[in-house]
Amino acid sequence: MKFMTDKSDVNEAEETAAAVKRRNKRSIAIALMLVAFAVLFYAITIIRLGGDVFNRPL
């Protein structure tokens, strides 16, 4: 009986570890997407404004 409990504990731990790994991957993917979005916005702004980026009173 003890063996069974140990086995189920091991399975549960493995499942939890796998779930945590998947969640980490999702978090990294979301973070990368947000960074890409910010870079995209920055690049679009620079390209759309062109030389006017520097044309402002200091």
Added chain:
Amino acid sequence: MSDVSLNYGQDAGHASHVTGAITGPIRGTQPECDIHDGDVGDYIQLLKPRVMSLVVFTSFVGLMAAPGSIHPFLGFVAVLAIAVGAGASGALNMWYDADIDGQMQRTAARPIPRGRVSPQEALALGAVLSAFSILVLGLATNWLAGGLLALTIGFYLFVYTMWLKRRTPQNIVIGGAAGSFPPMIGWAAVTGTVSLESVMLFGLIFLWTPPHFWALSLYRCRDYERVGVPMLPVVAGPDSTRTHILIYSLILVTFSVLPAFIGLGGVGYLAASVAAGAYFLKLAVDVYRHRVGNDADKRAKSLFLYSIFYLFFLFLVLLVEAMIPGAFVATGLELKV
């Protein structure tokens, strides 16, 4: 044509019968999915990558064929935004159709029926990506393009998925408009207008959609029947569907040569559209004539697969003529519009 009209009359009656019990998603039948345990790949699957690839290609052709120029990076962003917008509408479609997807062989392996992603997550992903893609496209190019993308997503979700799909066998005829917008959006991203040429590109995909999907539904008929989606073979029968495929193929092939008469396509496009169209018609006639057993399924499958190549090929020729200097040779048949 009277044959078609008669069938449509029958369709309407059958459709109301078939869909009588299905007026929206059966939320109770969806898998309970409290465990949000999907991998990144599952979320990518929600975006229907294969559909996205066709959207990327056709929008790119629209962008390149349009007169005028666009900064290469903004052109890249435009295609990216259109693709993400299409992916977002795919996620929204999977959210709404989760109840029937699980019962169809073709869609049973999608992330929601498999319990990898919850419907709420699909809805959130679709909504967020829709908003982002429209915003990015509008800011990077112009708001006509952004508006057309919003219209595409809205049309696919509200008109096709929610309204037409479970109610009428005309679902993919009218709903096909959603898949036809990408080249028009690409064109609008460069020119800021909707012109006859971009309407022509729209029309090409719009007329291509019915024979393409009806060929698929001929050999996937049982799937649709099981879940009560009134595809044409389910409500009007396979024979009527074959007649429809033939008629729509004739209209498509005739329409497909028109770009050569308004200066959108050159001699190369004219030759390609005539040759590829002739083979399309040959396969449609095969589907019409072979109606029994495995042979019938095989002919329908051949037409379905060829139709993908056909659309890709016509757009490829337009792209080559637009991109490679000297590839475009005017037909001399251009009509004054």
